[in-house]
Amino acid sequence: MNIKELDQTYVAGTYARFPLQIVKGNGSVVTDEKGKEYIDLGTGIAVNTFGVSDEAWVEAVIAQLKTLQHTSNLYYTEPCARLAHMLCERTGMKKVFFSNSGAEANECAIKTARKYAENTYGSARQHIVTLKNSFHGRTITTLAATGQDTFHQDFLPLTEGFLYATPNDCDEITRLLSQGNVAAVLFEVVQGEGGVNPLDHSFVQTMVSLAKEHDILLLADEVQCGNGRTGELFGYMHYGITPDIVSTAKGLGGGLPLGATLLGTNVQDVLTPGSHGSTFGGNPVCCAGAINMVSRLDRTLLDEVKEKSNFIRRELTGVRGVKSVSGLGLMLGVETEKDAGEIIRLCMDQGVLVIKAKNKIRLLPALNIPWDLLKRALSVLKEACATET
Ligand SMILES: Cc1ncc(COP(=O)(O)O)c(C=O)c1O
Known part of the structure; x- marks a missing residue:
């Protein structure tokens, strides 16, 4: 069997893959099994921040790999502590919980919000508002948080306690956040899977002032729009707001699995020993790579x-x-x-990889894509949009 047949026979059929096997890459260029090269405008869905096999990142990862690959969270390790310090210094957040993916980063955000509400208000505030058309992950709880029915089908019952608001509808969010039963609101400032739609500034300001008024936590899902992707370290920084919790993953690890949940002043001590954990979270190799990534997002x-x-x-x-x-x-x-x-x-066909979000073409190139490759890829894309078929 060739690789495509092996994969189709033995890998669970959850992905509608393109008929393309990628075997290697260098920066913004990837190569298929026949040696054909492609300019990559997808970066593994916003993961390969500086492209494939970025030299400095590879060096940082290999140096750590040769030193210590894993200890569990029973012990202290330097890369984990240094990355947490760096993220807090760059954002003003106070503490970080590390995990392995975006879904897990959001799980931690949701658990922290629920525990904060339980500690502060007993059982009165058990709801979390999320936005319609959002995407927060594939675990049963983050699916429940995802405001799209199509993802819910076949997996019921999901975790309860989520309410859905229409993005940019100030009246609806005002109604939902004023009911007295809401612990937190979880949002992507740019909905990625939902079609690459930034939230309106007026909507975000409304949400933030309601949250302040009612002591509702602001949870920014920066899994896709974080880590320099939008031209700020985190997407929320375009809106001049300070979330209580920021969840991120994807580009932070630059190609290794790493999730992070950044906890602000109000919630920094909500998680206590035994209340949450992860075997691999804060893995030294992933964190060493991430330190390299974040230090270059200047x-x-x-x-x-x-x-x-x-x-x-x-x-x-x-x-x-x-x-x-x-x-x-x-x-x-x-x-x-x-x-x-x-x-x-x-x-x-013309050697350019782009991806989809709903009915749109989604562009997520490496942040350091060379100008000449970007220009070449765009001329291919323009031609593809314009040609009659
Ligand atoms: C905004 C957002 N949140 C969460 C996730 C889930 O991340 P992961 O696939 O790493 O669990 C994604 C993945 O696309 C995402 O775009």
Whole structure:
């Protein structure tokens, strides 16, 4: 059997894979099993922050791998403590719980919010508001948090206690957050899987002032829009707000599994010994790689993200077949006249990998994608949008 057949025979059928086997890569270029090269505008869904096999990250990971790969959380390790320090210094948050994925980072955010509410208000506030069209993960609780019925089907009953608000509907969020039964509101400032839609500033401000008024915790899901992706270290920073809890993953590990839940002043001591944990969370190798990632997300790099974002928008605006461009930084959604699946296929034929979010083309290039590759990839994408099929 070849790899495709082996995979189809033995790997659980949860993924509709593209007919492409990627065998290696270098920066923003990946290579398939036949040696064909592709400019990668998907980065493994916003994970490979500095592309594939980024030299400095690989060095940091290998050095740690050769020193100590795992201890469990029974002991202290340097990379875990240093990464937590770095994340707190950069955000003003106070403590970090490490896990292995975005779903787990959100689980921790939800557990912390519930425990805070239980400690403070007894059983009066057992609900968490999330937004329709959101995506928060695939565990039973984060599925419940995900405001899309299609993901819920077949897995009922889900964890109870979630209420769903329409993004950008200030009246509805005001009603929901004023009922007295809500512990927290969980939101992505840019809904990624939902179609790369940033929240309106006025909606976020309404949510924040209601949360302040009623002591409702603000939980920012920065799994996809965090770690420099939007041109700020975290997406919420575009909105001038201070969440109580920030969950992140994907680009933080840069290709190794790492989730982080950042806890602000109010909730820094909510989790106590035994109340939460993870065997692999804070793994020294993942954390050593993440220290390298985060230390490079400086102002110069973030400004470059913004500059490339503006360039992409300028290039795609007014192009035949392109209806609109949404998103922030290098997390962009392109609404096209043609079916997005067809455009993905055309781009793949021409050596460019793009992905989908709902009915849009989603662009998530490496934050350091070289200008010449970006320009080449965009000309392929423009052509794919414009050609008659
Ligand atoms: C905003 C958001 N939250 C959570 C998740 C779940 O992350 P993971 O697949 O690492 O569990 C994702 C994944 O796409 C996401 O985009």
